[in-house]
Amino acid sequence: MTAPFDSSAPAPRPGGIAARALGRAAAPTPDYVARLNPEQRMAVETTEGPVLVLAGAGTGKTRVLTTRIAHLLATQKAYPSQILAVTFTNKAAREMRHRIGDLIGPSVEGMNWLGTFHSIGVKILRRHAELVGLRSDFTILDTDDQIRLMKQVIQAENIDEKRWPARQLANLIDSWKNRGLTPEDVPPGDGGSFADGRGVKLYKAYQARLKTLNACDFGDLLLENLRLFREHPDVLRDYHQRFHYMLVDEYQDTNVAQYLWLRLLAQGRKNICCVGDDDQSIYGWRGAEVDNILRFEKDFPGAVVIKLERNYRSTSHILGAASHLITHNEGRLGKTLFTDAVDPNAARVRVASAWDSEEEARAIGEEIEALQRKGHRLNDMAILVRASFQMRSFEERFVSIGLNYRVIGGPRFYERQEIRDALAYLRVVAQPADDLAFERIVNVPKRGIGETTVRLLHDHARARDIPIIEATDELIQTEEIKSTKTRTALRDLLASFGRWRSRLDDMKHGELAEMILEESGYTDMWQQDRSADAPGRLENLKELVRSMEAFESLGGFLEHIALVMDTDNTENQDAVSIMTLHSAKGLEFETVFLPGWEEGLFPHQRSLDESGRAGLEEERRLAYVGITRAKQRAMIWFSSNRRIHGLWQSNVPSRFLDELPEKHVEVIEQTSSYGGYNVGGVGNYGASRFDRADPFTNTYSTPGWQRAQANKGSAQAHARAVPRQIEGELVAKSTGSASKYKLGERVFHQKFGYGAVIEIEGNKLTVDFEKAGSKKVVDSFVTKH
DNA sequence: CTGGAGCGTAAGATT
DNA sequence: TACGCTCCAG
Numbered sequence: 001m002t003a004p005f006d007s008s009a010p011a012p013r014p015g016g017i018a019a020r021a022l023g024r025a026a027a028p029t030p031d032y033v034a035r036l037n038p039e040q041r042m043a044v045e046t047t048e049g050p051v052l053v054l055a056g057a058g059t060g061k062t063r064v065l066t067t068r069i070a071h072l073l074a075t076q077k078a079y080p081s082q083i084l085a086v087t088f089t090n091k092a093a094r095e096m097r098h099r100i101g102d103l104i105g106p107s108v109e110g111m112n113w114l115g116t117f118h119s120i121g122v123k124i125l126r127r128h129a130e131l132v133g134l135r136s137d138f139t140i141l142d143t144d145d146q147i148r149l150m151k152q153v154i155q156a157e158n159i160d161e162k163r164w165p166a167r168q169l170a171n172l173i174d175s176w177k178n179r180g181l182t183p184e185d186v187p188p189g190d191g192g193s194f195a196d197g198r199g200v201k202l203y204k205a206y207q208a209r210l211k212t213l214n215a216c217d218f219g220d221l222l223l224e225n226l227r228l229f230r231e232h233p234d235v236l237r238d239y240h241q242r243f244h245y246m247l248v249d250e251y252q253d254t255n256v257a258q259y260l261w262l263r264l265l266a267q268g269r270k271n272i273c274c275v276g277d278d279d280q281s282i283y284g285w286r287g288a289e290v291d292n293i294l295r296f297e298k299d300f301p302g303a304v305v306i307k308l309e310r311n312y313r314s315t316s317h318i319l320g321a322a323s324h325l326i327t328h329n330e331g332r333l334g335k336t337l338f339t340d341a342v343d344p345n346a347a348r349v350r351v352a353s354a355w356d357s358e359e360e361a362r363a364i365g366e367e368i369e370a371l372q373r374k375g376h377r378l379n380d381m382a383i384l385v386r387a388s389f390q391m392r393s394f395e396e397r398f399v400s401i402g403l404n405y406r407v408i409g410g411p412r413f414y415e416r417q418e419i420r421d422a423l424a425y426l427r428v429v430a431q432p433a434d435d436l437a438f439e440r441i442v443n444v445p446k447r448g449i450g451e452t453t454v455r456l457l458h459d460h461a462r463a464r465d466i467p468i469i470e471a472t473d474e475l476i477q478t479e480e481i482k483s484t485k486t487r488t489a490l491r492d493l494l495a496s497f498g499r500w501r502s503r504l505d506d507m508k509h510g511e512l513a514e515m516i517l518e519e520s521g522y523t524d525m526w527q528q529d530r531s532a533d534a535p536g537r538l539e540n541l542k543e544l545v546r547s548m549e550a551f552e553s554l555g556g557f558l559e560h561i562a563l564v565m566d567t568d569n570t571e572n573q574d575a576v577s578i579m580t581l582h583s584a585k586g587l588e589f590e591t592v593f594l595p596g597w598e599e600g601l602f603p604h605q606r607s608l609d610e611s612g613r614a615g616l617e618e619e620r621r622l623a624y625v626g627i628t629r630a631k632q633r634a635m636i637w638f639s640s641n642r643r644i645h646g647l648w649q650s651n652v653p654s655r656f657l658d659e660l661p662e663k664h665v666e667v668i669e670q671t672s673s674y675g676g677y678n679v680g681g682v683g684n685y686g687a688s689r690f691d692r693a694d695p696f697t698n699t700y701s702t703p704g705w706q707r708a709q710a711n712k713g714s715a716q717a718h719a720r721a722v723p724r725q726i727e728g729e730l731v732a733k734s735t736g737s738a739s740k741y742k743l744g745e746r747v748f749h750q751k752f753g754y755g756a757v758i759e760i761e762g763n764k765l766t767v768d769f770e771k772a773g774s775k776k777v778v779d780s781f782v783t784k785h
Numbered sequence: 786c787t788g789g790a791g792c793g794t795a796a797g798a799t800t
Numbered sequence: 801t802a803c804g805c806t807c808c809a810g
Binding site (some may be wrong): 019088089090116117118119142143218219221281282285286386387388389409443446448449450451452453483486562563580581583602606607611622644645 | 786787794795796797798799800
């Protein structure tokens, strides 16, 4: 993929810094500092005390962070191991390490405390596990295990699991953990509705089970850190000593727990530098508190706030469009991006429409191919969608036309069933107390050990408070398991585990894994499987074994799997990237396509329902993130119809389209081979604004645009002052003839099927379809029947 | 205990 | 529409 990070104007100059980092005297104005703009420079040189860097999109955020670290090292204010640098994603951590390496050379290896919140949290927790009731080899549960465990807890409390699903409890507990709340801290009445007020009780039971299993979930990694620091001030003091300087990336995404964690650690030397952009806070749904960044100065007295507003990434049209859009948000700190690079030939942000998602995909495909013919690389283009289901139409289309694409952040490798099964085997071998792993594979492949037996084992384990594998060992000595077949199967399985475990020290773990998969019959199971995806699964298993070789120990490998979510498939092929807007944050591309700007999808209905105005603002920030990913070209699409839950639904253009400034936007009339549907799907108008002499005059006066406006119906908070026309009038003007259909006539529509005309307005029909219900369609899309 | 049929519900993002 | 889960029969 294209250089996925902030590209600041000045190029790095590695040499000088490396030398200084090794201990030479610092020059008065080091090269790397002189090449920064004044604000960046201030952010780098203000090393002492709390600093908040408000870095707009494309203003050189990563550059500031990495240069700051290089500066701390070059001026010998700290050793690499004395700098704590935290990011949210593994990708960001990797990139930062890489870029610091470019600046300072191999001494970046000494940066032991550069990583994600979670990976640093685990590292600290493993060192002091016993202080919070864990052993240092504790297991990290992923969401799937987490939910299975909660299911068990819910059942153990005799609560109707259908009425109170584990999934929901998981969300509730997660939200408590995000807010830094242990079961004891949860305010009375909070989450009281769950299971009639038994939520906290379940939380407590769940935590107790985790301790028995010697396990942690993601939330615990931080929560247990907080407990550790609070209950053991000596430990905290130790880290105060250790961390001379702290740096935090994407501060706008921190949740309360992370904030508390940072604050505890920063109490020591107070040298904390947080970099973020309130306009790019898009993770409120998972507990991020924009408030953290908004009140930084209050939380860290004496803080210096530095704004980076000079953008080095995008054209002025792109910046203008994004900036204007985001001004519709309240509750922001307020930055205005600007650029010196004013290119009179730069393209405006283009807005186009499609009839449905297939046409949208086809049209974008054509745009991409056109660019390709002009010599642009696919690697420089990206399609950013709101929701992952949108990816499908693009994939289908691109497969059929043979256009290379790459899906970023799709289903993760280790989340696949076969990988999780294989890992469960490894976990049982490495961590005998891992009951969840045992329960997962005890009957995979089928061994005749059914639900009844597993429950028996489980109950015995709970009653004796021992790991299930020990309970099994005890039970197979007795007659309690009636079936001799089952008993033999269990005995064999336990014997296998023992055998594998005994080889842990004298075999390479890759080979051991292979042996386990072979002897357990797991590989065999997939070889017997005749389904289409079985070969792929076997391939994945091989890949898993291969990837193990890079790790020192089985434990190290398992930890990597638990924490490092992204498989880095940076293939060198030229390909268009398809990803969600969320995973696009931090990336940049020459050309960006933004499909699906429709009310309900973007802004997403659920966001509006759940969080109201705050939700809308977060969606708007997401739109802002999307547009600002583009360096040269941004093209926004919406389609009039989209299939959701298998039903066709007609859409209204996103309100965000209204919020784009006219002078930076160009509305495109579709003239594709499929008949060219316009904004709102009214049909081909023939003559368009392109007939006019000056194509850059008021683009909003195009009929399609007005139709979009009219279509929108209900007034929005920030509706523009755009000339509106009554639909009928507009339609009449556009076609000049009345419809050839009659009321009550039976018609056929390609997408909606059969139906009866119940209303006629010019060339527009309202049809009551048998399957799809009542829809407004243009008469050219239906045929008489 | 296993496999298949039928029903219901869900399709936002991440460590 | 698609998949996951429950229920039922063998």
